[in-house]
Amino acid sequence: MSDFINENFILQSDIAQQLYHNYAKDLPIIDYHNHLPPDQICNDHQFDNITEIWLHGDHYKWRAMRTLGVEEKYITGEASDFEKFQKWATVVPQTLRNPLYHWTHMELKNPFGITELLSLANAKDIYEKTKQQLNTSACSTQGLLTHFNVEMVGTTDDPIDSLMYHKSLRDNKNFKTKVLPTFRPDKAFQLAKGDSFRAYLQKLAQISNIKIHNLDSLLEALDQRINYFDSLGCVASDHGLKYLPQKGKFNIAEVDAVLMNVINGDDTKALEVEDSFTFYVLSELSKRYHLKNWVQQFHLGPLRDTNKGKLAILGADTGYDSIGDYLQAERMADFFNYLDSTDQLTKTIIYNVNPADNAVFGTMIANFQEEGVKGKIQFGSGWWFQDQLDGMTEQINALSNYGLISCFVGMLTDSRSFLSYSRHEYFRRLLSNIFAEDIRKGYLPNDVGMIGKMITDICYNNASAYFKK
Structure with a gap:
């Protein structure tokens, strides 16, 4: 394999090799979104x-x-x-x-x-x-994170999680990687899931010690968990959605009435108001993220569990998902404008799984930037089906053409595997080669120092600054 995955894999010129080896290769990794199990990290599995x-x-x-x-x-x-x-x-x-x-x-x-x-x-x-x-x-898990020079791990955690392993890791002075929880309240939006939704609310009520009987009490319980996550170093939330919700024709009182009916076992109107319900809850949570100076992340566009026969046999999230072809632009604009109009839009990363929408995402971020904040709204790296060479290249090109690649917070693993840190190497090699090709073609000045500094920013410095409160 010496002529395949060698030290200059993907690097197609001397300039690319200089950019990667001198400016990208040895940087620490800030893996701000992944699905690594905190118990395995804590127990040094x-x-x-x-x-x-x-x-x-x-x-x-x-x-x-x-x-x-x-x-x-x-x-x-x-x-x-x-x-x-x-x-x-x-x-x-x-x-x-x-x-x-x-x-x-x-x-x-x-x-x-x-x-x-x-x-x-x-x-x-x-x-x-x-x-x-x-x-x-x-x-071991800690040995691998140390080997890959991972400075920060942002795990993905449900509001009902006790975060006991994060507590233990915070007190472990011998392990240098910072392991921070990320608030992922997806199950709190599943109004139309019937008994599973009611069971979830019971667990949320129990851990927050707040009886959930309407919208206000649901938000109070979630707010209590936000405060708890914040006390353990949380700097980000995350949401997996087909698309951002819209308020729709229903008002808060109507949505509240349906929620109370659902809590009492009546699901007849749950599906009808689910999008409005998600809008109200998510927008209120987003305001709380703004108060905490958290980053909010939106992973948008997948069509999940398409094979219903396999879903019944194997359960959800077993590899039967696809790219969805939803309309994204108007919903994003409406949701962000709702928060921005009251100066309650926090730092935000939007991730796109459908390459057909790259221009939509690339142009959306400039609409809601803020004075004094570098790259407040981010077009996130190629995600899920797009974290391969073509997908990452297309995301990088769209961001470069419609925004500023210099502000980009770079790569993440979005993975459950402790071996997946090769994806950061993959990204850094590709990024170095893309810039080198532009230099070689005369599209960029042949100033390796200047461009190397930008690559360092993209691979490490920007994320380091972005995820600090």
Whole structure:
């Protein structure tokens, strides 16, 4: 693999190599949005084998395996970890031109030092080599975060989470990576989910010690949890939505009445007012984020759980999602204008999963910037289906053309895997090459120092400043 994933992978010129190696490569990582489990970080979890750290919960790999007709028992089923790894090894050579091929071999090389191309022929040997390393302190969860030079981890946490592991990590003076909670209240918006919504409200009421019987009490309970998250260093919220909500034709009193009916078991009008309900709750939460000087993040556009048969068998979030083709612009403008009109729009990152909407997102952010704040509204990095070379390139180009790439807060993993920090390397190599190509073509001045400084800002400095309260 020395002629493939080598030190100059993706870097197609001497200038690109200078920009990456001298200005991007060794910077700390601020991974401000991911789905790493805080309990595993806190307990310094030791993975038994590469299947556990690599294949458990990885929808990207699951989708590729299903495409090749692999039986579900080798994906999410009862097969042994080694059998699952063997099946993945048979799939890898068929993933050429998919980012999985790059990620697989980048992650084998770093941290394991393995430079062979994975296939069924060497699967057993690689399984054993990685197993040996995973059973050392260097490859525990804390060891890996230290190895990848991760300065900050922003986990994704429900308001009802006790955050007990964040508390313990805050008091751990021997582990240098800062692990901060991120407030993710998606379940509080699911008015039309019937019994599951009612069960969630009961849990929220219990942990906040506030009886939830209407809109005001729901917001009071959520506000109590915001204060609690803030006390443990939270600097951001996050929301996964098809699109931002709109107020609609319903007023607060009507929505409140439906919520009270839902709490009492009557769901007849829940779906009818769900968008308005989400608007009222989310906009009030956004005002609270502004008071705390948090960053609010909106991941917009996916169509989730499309295969209803598999949903019934395997449950939600098991790899049956797609890009949605929703209308985004008017909803974003209305929601942001509602908050901006009263000076209650906080720092905001919008993430787009549909490349057809890149120009929409790229042009929206300039409408709501603020004096004295650099890049207050951000067009977030290529997300989910877009965190590959083409997707990241298109996001970078759209942001450059319609906004200012110099203000960009850069890459994040959005991952459940402790090996996914290769995605920051992937991004940094690509970013360096994009700028180098513009220099080579004469589109930018041949000033490596000036452009290197901008790359350093994008890869580290901007995020470091943005996520400070």
